[in-house]
Structures are given as structure tokens and as C-alpha cells.
Amino acid sequence: MYANHASSFGRTLVRGFSYAGYQLRRRDRAADIFPTDRASGAVEGPNPYRVVVIGEATAMGYGVLTHELGLACQFARQLASRTGRGSLWSANAMPDNLIRNAPELVAELDGELSAAEIVIVLGGIADTLSLTTCASWRRQLSATLDGILESRPPGALVLVPEIPPLSRAGAIPAVIRRASSHQAHLLNQVTAEVVASRPGCQVVSFPLHLDNQLWRAETRPPAYRAMYAAWAAAILEVALGPTAVSAH
DSSP, X not given: OHHHHHHHHHHHHHHHHHHHHHHHHHHOTTTOOOOOSOSEEEEOOSSOEEEEEEESTTTTTTTSSSGGGSHHHHHHHHHHHHHSOOEEEEEEEOGGGOGGGXXXXXXXXXXXXXXXXXXXXXXXXXXXXXXXXXXXXXHHHHHHHHHHHHHSOTTOEEEEEOOOOOTTOTTSOHHHHHHHHHHHHHHHHHHHHHHHTSTTEEEEOOOGGGHHHHTSOTTOHHHHHHHHHXXXXXXXXXXXXXXXXXXX
């Protein structure tokens, strides 16, 4: 019994220090860069795709000055380039960057999701650093995807990128990095199970070569722009796979 209590206490302690460090890093406004422009837009072309991105700061373009350089817009531009169709896109941030707030956001986006052809659910970094339990992640991700599936039109594709490994997050102490990276692995396993049980949903593996770029200094927007472009390309390959949405 003592061992169980000690293990639980240790986990709680790591969770507290981990998320505290994350929040302190986020509150260092001198280092933070976020877009201040509108989080939606259009890429010219006929019969435009409707792309909805739901997620945390990465979905909103952390590290770049405009949403034009963020993941949602870069995905929309690459999609238009590859298919010859236009794209209407939006990036929608989960409150506090946590999956527990995603189901409510999905409910608020019901009208937009009802016309979406591609939905990207991009989250997990904040949950990993706060050591959200696998049970909680499963419950909230399931509720999020079920809400999207209820709203989306037939044939729409829901993509869930994996959580990055966080193994090189230099602003976080090494012991926390190790715990968070392990937690990311566990949550990704849960994600694979949840997604596999829902039609029209697919997991997108995280491009491991981007691990370094995720944690470069926030004062280097070009690094983030390139990272979002590469991440968008990885997501696009899944979106345009053999069972994905039609390009015509």
C-alpha cells in the first residue's frame, strides 16, 4: 500500500512541476509569438475544400506572426496546390489548450463542422506536460471525435496527428522531459485505439525529424514556419491517401 501511495505521490509531483513549468514558459510574454490576425481564410480555386482545425497553440500558429504561416493555412495551401481545388480554412483553439475543453468547442462549431470536408484535431502537448491520465484522454478524445462525427457531413475525413515526443523540449528539466515523452507515447497508443474504432477517422504519425524544430527559440519564426509546412505535408499525405476525401 505504501508503495502505491508513493507512486501516486510521485506522479502527482511530476505532474505539478511539469505543468507549472509549461505555464511559466507560456506566460513569458517576451518570448511568446502568436498570430494576431484572423484565424480563418481562403485559398483561391474552384469548388473549395472546407478545412477545420481544432487544437491547442500549435493549431493557432504558436511561434509565427500570422495565421498565414500557421499549420491550418499551410495545410490549406498545400491541399489546393495538390488537388487544383480551393480551400476555406479555420483554426480553432481549445481553451487552456487541454483536451477536456475540446468537446465544448466542438459543440460551438457545429455549424462550421456540418460543412467540413476535412477536420484536423491537433492537441496533446499541454495534456502530456500536465500528465493527463490515459483514462481521461480516452474519455475526452472520444467525446471530441463523437461530437465531430455527429456534425460532419457524410464522407468527411477526421485526422488526428500524434502528439510530438517532447524529448527535446529544452525549457523543461530533463526528468520532466522523460516523464512527458513517456506520457506522450502512452496517450498516442490510446489515440490509435480510439481512432481505429471510429469510421472516417485516421491517425497521422508525427514526423520525427521535426522534433528539434518544435522547440527552437520562439524568437525564430522562420523555424516554426518551416515546421508547420512540414507537419502540414505529413497530414496532407494521409488526407490524400486511397481512402481519403475526393480531389474532384
